Amino acid sequence: MRVLLTGGAGYIGSHTALALLESGNEVVALDDLSNSSRESLHRVEELTGKTVDFVEADLTDAAATRQSLEGVEFDAVIHFAGLKAVGESVAQPTRYYRTNIDSTLTLLDLMRERGVTRLVFSSSATVYGDPLTDRIAETHQVGVGLTNPYGWSKAMIEQIIADAAHAWPELAAVNLRYFNPVGAHPSGRIGEDPDGIPNNLMPFVAQVAVGRRERLSVFGDDYPTPDGTGVRDYIHVMDLAEGHVVALEHAKPGVRSVNLGSGEGSSVLEVVRAFERASGREVPFSIEPRRAGDVASVIADPSLALSEWGWRTTRSLDDACRDAWAWQQSNPQGYANA
Numbered sequence: 001m002r003v004l005l006t007g008g009a010g011y012i013g014s015h016t017a018l019a020l021l022e023s024g025n026e027v028v029a030l031d032d033l034s035n036s037s038r039e040s041l042h043r044v045e046e047l048t049g050k051t052v053d054f055v056e057a058d059l060t061d062a063a064a065t066r067q068s069l070e071g072v073e074f075d076a077v078i079h080f081a082g083l084k085a086v087g088e089s090v091a092q093p094t095r096y097y098r099t100n101i102d103s104t105l106t107l108l109d110l111m112r113e114r115g116v117t118r119l120v121f122s123s124s125a126t127v128y129g130d131p132l133t134d135r136i137a138e139t140h141q142v143g144v145g146l147t148n149p150y151g152w153s154k155a156m157i158e159q160i161i162a163d164a165a166h167a168w169p170e171l172a173a174v175n176l177r178y179f180n181p182v183g184a185h186p187s188g189r190i191g192e193d194p195d196g197i198p199n200n201l202m203p204f205v206a207q208v209a210v211g212r213r214e215r216l217s218v219f220g221d222d223y224p225t226p227d228g229t230g231v232r233d234y235i236h237v238m239d240l241a242e243g244h245v246v247a248l249e250h251a252k253p254g255v256r257s258v259n260l261g262s263g264e265g266s267s268v269l270e271v272v273r274a275f276e277r278a279s280g281r282e283v284p285f286s287i288e289p290r291r292a293g294d295v296a297s298v299i300a301d302p303s304l305a306l307s308e309w310g311w312r313t314t315r316s317l318d319d320a321c322r323d324a325w326a327w328q329q330s331n332p333q334g335y336a337n338a
């Protein structure tokens, strides 16, 4: 397949580009580079020995996107493009809704005009809100009590895709609900390159280990979890990337929502210890108050992806820490000095 990756220069997009090329597909990456660097895709080309076609466009500008894609062929789409910082979405709700929703509307119109029917969308476990069960299956309620515009935009886009499929029965869409993506390609050549102070745990821990930040703030140690710190289901980004290839291959008319997670929970302190083992460095931390909007535990029931597609994670948290450390050590400033 020749696959259009919107947001293809970003963290998950670049790793998925690599997985697609390695499984014999072709890639067109469309990105406005608002939160990424062109360098990530140069490195994907270097690692695979294959070419990535690149289109620079802002998906919220429908006319410009249409023009940029004139003459560019593709027969499936993976839609990563969007804004993803939870705190920023609370401060800038209209920007978040405009970018995430407008981009999706532009894309769906474009797909219909061109008769491209296969779509995989980057959704998130955030659509489940505060989980009602220990392990969250796809049948769990969605869009109840969400605490931020980012999360709402994901739930709204899932609804938009469902409505589009109703009006256009050939549409074959998969919402992939990611749990917590972490790690990097084992080469350490591509990885997560957050702008400014990282919001997420693993990139923050990596920056402490490399000496770029003094200490980690652990947000709360009084949750009802084994050690009192928050528990999450961390999934290696290469497992996640391979999950996209499988999802594309299995997309059928209609809409499916499928979890991509490991089914294992790890606490903040377990992540700190795993990173210390992988890096051989100490990660100093202090216990701070809970972060607003956080929940105690979020763990996937990943059995649907296994029974339907034969997909499961094959990499551990230790693997993710080792690969994130390789990336962090060889690129302490991310792609900035490339």
Ligand code: NAD
Residues within 6 Å of the ligand: 006, 007, 008, 009, 010, 011, 012, 013, 030, 031, 032, 033, 034, 035, 036, 037, 057, 058, 059, 060, 079, 080, 081, 082, 083, 084, 099, 103, 122, 123, 124, 125, 178, 179, 180, 181
């Ligand atoms: P990222 O920021 O690295 O990638 C998103 C890409 O989209 C960036 O390259 C950015 O430049 C591009 N982009 C943003 N607005 C655009 C626009 N208007 N037009 C064209 N390109 C645009 O983020 P990521 O971590 O790779 O996430 C990819 C997707 O997965 C996002 O939709 C995100 O919400 C979703 N997701 C991510 C996580 C996570 O923890 N990383 C978890 C769940 C879901």
Ligand code: UD1
Residues within 6 Å of the ligand: 086, 087, 124, 125, 126, 151, 179, 180, 181, 199, 200, 201, 202, 204, 216, 217, 218, 219, 220, 229, 230, 231, 232, 268, 291, 292, 293, 294, 298
């Ligand atoms: C966050 C987003 C979520 C998004 C997910 C994707 C919030 C509130 N939620 O989830 O919508 O889908 O990223 O990856 O931002 N932690 C610390 N110190 C830190 C950073 C985090 O203790 O400096 C703790 C958090 O309290 C949490 C765990 O580490 O218990 C993981 O946090 P994070 O990586 O931000 O992910 P989520 O909160 O699960």
